[in-house]
Amino acid sequence: MQEQEKPRKLAIICSKGSLDMAYPGLVLANAARMMGIEADLFFTFWGLDIITKKKVDKLQVTPVGNPAMHMPQMVGILPGMSSLATTMMMKEIEKLDIPPVHEFLTMVHDAGAGIYACRMAADMMHVSKEDLVDEVDDIIGAMEFLEKAEGAQLLFI
Amino acid sequence: MTAVLDLPVKFDAEGFMTDPNAWTPEIAEVLARDEGIDPLTERHWAVIRFVRAEFAASGQSPTLRTITKKSGVETKELYELFPKGPAKKVARIAGLGKPKGCI
Numbered sequence: 001m002q003e004q005e006k007p008r009k010l011a012i013i014c015s016k017g018s019l020d021m022a023y024p025g026l027v028l029a030n031a032a033r034m035m036g037i038e039a040d041l042f043f044t045f046w047g048l049d050i051i052t053k054k055k056v057d058k059l060q061v062t063p064v065g066n067p068a069m070h071m072p073q074m075v076g077i078l079p080g081m082s083s084l085a086t087t088m089m090m091k092e093i094e095k096l097d098i099p100p101v102h103e104f105l106t107m108v109h110d111a112g113a114g115i116y117a118c119r120m121a122a123d124m125m126h127v128s129k130e131d132l133v134d135e136v137d138d139i140i141g142a143m144e145f146l147e148k149a150e151g152a153q154l155l156f157i
Numbered sequence: 158m159t160a161v162l163d164l165p166v167k168f169d170a171e172g173f174m175t176d177p178n179a180w181t182p183e184i185a186e187v188l189a190r191d192e193g194i195d196p197l198t199e200r201h202w203a204v205i206r207f208v209r210a211e212f213a214a215s216g217q218s219p220t221l222r223t224i225t226k227k228s229g230v231e232t233k234e235l236y237e238l239f240p241k242g243p244a245k246k247v248a249r250i251a252g253l254g255k256p257k258g259c260i
Contacts, residue, residue, distance in 0.1 A: 027259055034221055034256075036242025097220050098260050107222065110232035 009038040011149035013156045017049030019059040019086055019101070020066070023093070025157050026104045033111035040152070041108070042145050044118035047157075048125060051117060051132050056102045061085040102133065109135040114148065116140050159183075161191050173248065173255050177212060180252025188250045194239065197250075201238050204230050208251040218253040220260045 010032045014025040025041055032039040049055040063076030063085050075081060090100070099107060109115055117132055119141040129139060140148075161168075164187060166179045172191075174180060185205060189197050197205070207228035211219040221244055225232045239246040244256045 031259060033236070034242065034244035036240075036245075096260070097222055099222060107225075107232055111236055 006151065007036075007038055009040075009149075009152035011040045011042065011145075011152040011154050013042045013044060013145075013154070014047035014050060015045045015157065017046035017055070017059065019061045019089060021047075021157060022050045022059055022101050023098070023104075025155075026101070026108060027098070028155065029113045030104070030108045030111060033108060033113055038112075038152070039108070040114035040116065040145075040148055042116045042118060042140075042149075044121045048117060048121045048127060050101060051105065051115065051136050052127060053131060053133055056105070056133055057100070059086075059101055061089050105133060105135045109137075116145065116148075118142070118145075159187050161187055169255075171255055174252045177252050177254070180209070184252060185250050188252075192239075192246050192250060194246070194250070198238075200230060200234065201250075204228055204235065204238065204247060205251045208247055208253065212251070212253055218248050218251070218256055220256075220258050221247075222260055 010028065012025045012029055014022070016022075029039040029041050043051050049059060060082050063081050066076070093100075098104070105115065114137050115135050117127070117136055117139045119139050122128070122132075122139050129136065132139075161172075164184055166184060167175045169175055174184075186197060189195060189201070194201065204224060207224060207230075208219060211217075211223065219227075221232075221235065224230065224247070225235055230238065235243050235247075239250075248254065248256050
């Protein structure tokens, strides 16, 4: 197999903290590493929940405002709908051999992907390095992220 | 030293064997060298044997998650053993088709 001159690179910004929005970034970062592409994940705003110790195992699917839920919006407001949608998604995910979010973070990190928290979001939500899962490499500013992402294909989720 | 082209088996356009049943450990050695892995250590073989066994049992190549959960070789080591893209390298050296899964 030929080696490309410049290694392909992927930088993914995760800005949403719901369970259904946590997976796309993780799946792509992992797929990139599996095929030898460099990958960095940058968690900002609500995406910070995905790498926050207290929240990583409690991410929820939010039926309200989610056009793919195939139910009237009013139903999504009912109590228990969010946890029902979450339970259903977790079940389907496990069937596909996709790990829960925290295990997934460990897996992509072990696979060599960088995991970074956004400095501004962390300050805004009063979150420090100790509040974040151990897989987080660093809390960095927007400019540092752009430096890391130089030459990378960029994805905003 | 045997080159890939000298092997008596067929490959697809991307270099994966077209017939997994034609695979032999000797072919694995040649393909591994072609991937820059030389020599294949006992740890490499642990992965290759596991993947072959899973394929024999299910007809599908296992996901990397399955490999790291059940073969005794964890994620970090797997990436060290098969650097720059373990999914394709493991499949190719084990004589299986290009992996299609997302995980």
